[in-house]
Amino acid sequence: MVLAGVALVAATLLGMERWQDRDAEAPESIVAGDRELSLRRGRVFLYFFNPYCPHCLKAAQAMSRLEWQATEIGLPTQYFDQGPGFFQDAGMRQVALSREAAKLGESFPFKDVPFAVALEDGRVREKLRFFEEPQLGQTLRRIGFAR
Numbered sequence: 001m002v003l004a005g006v007a008l009v010a011a012t013l014l015g016m017e018r019w020q021d022r023d024a025e026a027p028e029s030i031v032a033g034d035r036e037l038s039l040r041r042g043r044v045f046l047y048f049f050n051p052y053c054p055h056c057l058k059a060a061q062a063m064s065r066l067e068w069q070a071t072e073i074g075l076p077t078q079y080f081d082q083g084p085g086f087f088q089d090a091g092m093r094q095v096a097l098s099r100e101a102a103k104l105g106e107s108f109p110f111k112d113v114p115f116a117v118a119l120e121d122g123r124v125r126e127k128l129r130f131f132e133e134p135q136l137g138q139t140l141r142r143i144g145f146a147r
Contacts (some may be wrong), residue, residue: 003112005115016139020032024123026104026119027039030073031122032073032097033098033100040121042071043069043071043118044070044071045145046074046104047115048115048116049086049113050078051076051079051083052078052079052082053085054110057090058091060092060114062131062136062137063090066140070118071096074098075100076101081099110129114131115128116128117130118143126139
């Protein structure tokens with residue numbers, strides 16, 4: 001009975017978190033690359049990472065093999081100047097870097113990298129905290145962010 005009670009509490013907390021995630025709204029826009037980008041139009045994938053994190057690199061390498069159906073934004077949480085080399089090493093060529101990780105971290109709080117938020121028309125479609133294959137690719141395909 002105790003186990004059933006713990007499972008019920010865990011399921012309730014997970015459900016509440018997912019419900020709250022859906023209500024989170026992105027800021028109007030951010031600067032990514034050399035331009036202002038609306039976060040409230042179309043599909044936008046926000047990838048928070050540390051350029052020296054091996055797990056972040058492994059996740060980016062897995063994502064480089066996908067055919068993206070979203071705008072990819074890289075948000076280094078540290079060492080911004082190492083971001084371009086990180087994505088080059090990972091094989092991700094279409095990522096626009098942004099210095100706005102702190103701003104977006106307020107809207108989409110997280111504890112550790114890698115972390116990602118899939119936005120569709122400014123609303124959270126999915127938060128990704130686990131980047132292991134095949135689940136990563138399956139999730140991104142299921143929500144229409146990759147083929």
